[in-house]
Amino acid sequence: MLEVVKGYEQSGKNSLRDFIAFVSDEERNETEWNIDVPKDMEAVKVMTVHKAKGLGFSCCHTAHLRQVIKGIFPCSQGDQGHGRCQFYALNQKIADMVDELGGLYDELSIKEAVNNLNSLYVALTRAESEMYVLCVKNKARKESYHFCGFLPLEEYPPAAMPSEIWPGEKRELRKIELAHRGLRALAAVSAEKSMNIEGRRWGEYIHRILSSIDSRERSRPLLREIIKR
Amino acid sequence: MNREFVPGYPEDHVCNLLTAFLDFSDLAGLFNERDGRIVQTEAEVADSKGNLFRIDRLVIDPQS
Numbered sequence: 001m002l003e004v005v006k007g008y009e010q011s012g013k014n015s016l017r018d019f020i021a022f023v024s025d026e027e028r029n030e031t032e033w034n035i036d037v038p039k040d041m042e043a044v045k046v047m048t049v050h051k052a053k054g055l056g057f058s059c060c061h062t063a064h065l066r067q068v069i070k071g072i073f074p075c076s077q078g079d080q081g082h083g084r085c086q087f088y089a090l091n092q093k094i095a096d097m098v099d100e101l102g103g104l105y106d107e108l109s110i111k112e113a114v115n116n117l118n119s120l121y122v123a124l125t126r127a128e129s130e131m132y133v134l135c136v137k138n139k140a141r142k143e144s145y146h147f148c149g150f151l152p153l154e155e156y157p158p159a160a161m162p163s164e165i166w167p168g169e170k171r172e173l174r175k176i177e178l179a180h181r182g183l184r185a186l187a188a189v190s191a192e193k194s195m196n197i198e199g200r201r202w203g204e205y206i207h208r209i210l211s212s213i214d215s216r217e218r219s220r221p222l223l224r225e226i227i228k229r
Numbered sequence: 230m231n232r233e234f235v236p237g238y239p240e241d242h243v244c245n246l247l248t249a250f251l252d253f254s255d256l257a258g259l260f261n262e263r264d265g266r267i268v269q270t271e272a273e274v275a276d277s278k279g280n281l282f283r284i285d286r287l288v289i290d291p292q293s
Contacts, residue, residue, distance in 0.1 A: 017279030205238065209247060211270040211285065216251040216260040227243050 049123045060127035063134045120151075265291035 008019055049062070095105035124131065135151060212226050213219040219226065251260050267289040275281050 014281065015279045016281070202238070206243075206247070207285065209243070213251070213260060214268060215262040216257065217262050219251070219260075223244050223247060224240060227240055227247075 049119045052126050053122050055126060056128055057126055058128050059130040059132075060123075061132045061134065062123045259286060259288050263290060 004023070005019070008022060013019070013022075045057070090101055090105055090108065092105065095101045124133070133151070209226055212229070213223075251257055269287040269289075270285065272284045272287040273281065274284060274287075
């Protein structure tokens, strides 16, 4: 997030409104949110289940966070004769009240369940050595959860962390060296740069004094005191 | 004011310079006292597009 803000400010813009418009444009700036990491760098990759399709990783954590499904499905019925298209928000309550919508609700429910099952399959088949599944369950409210409804949670209570990480694979510790050694070079300032810094200090100094002055009539006798202050 | 960053400029020089500025510069009028005048320093404002500005010296005079 900070990288995106920094990059945006470097483009010369400082308007909050423009930034909100910038980040709201999903099509235009999708790449701006990506952090490019070399493929050989061992870094945690965060992605959606859909993005992970076809990929494999040594260790995977999947977080099936709570998604309250209240049975609302967007559905539409085209009315070609009148050139209109009607949209409905269908839920269990409405489906129970209207017979014609009961079948449609069941059909949509099955489609949703199949989609979730496919996603669950993708999520659980990405790991090569380790797999951690995080589910959030709320028994009290009896809500449905994305993916979790398919998992036999009762049969598999939370397990302890494995004692051996990366079983069967010996990993050598990597020595990380400083990539930037030129810190001394930063301190070496050219004469021209030094003049600019001095001029800037002088400007800021005068600016601070002037910002303390209310009016010249009252400030003139106090000028020395303000300067000392 | 953070004293760590206060440069050691000659007091007399600074005082004379600022006195001349306050008396004779084009901006001297902004440092005069007037009835009903409101002066704010380092006032932060935002325009209709959300651009943020910090005004060194904001002088508000009543309509004559």
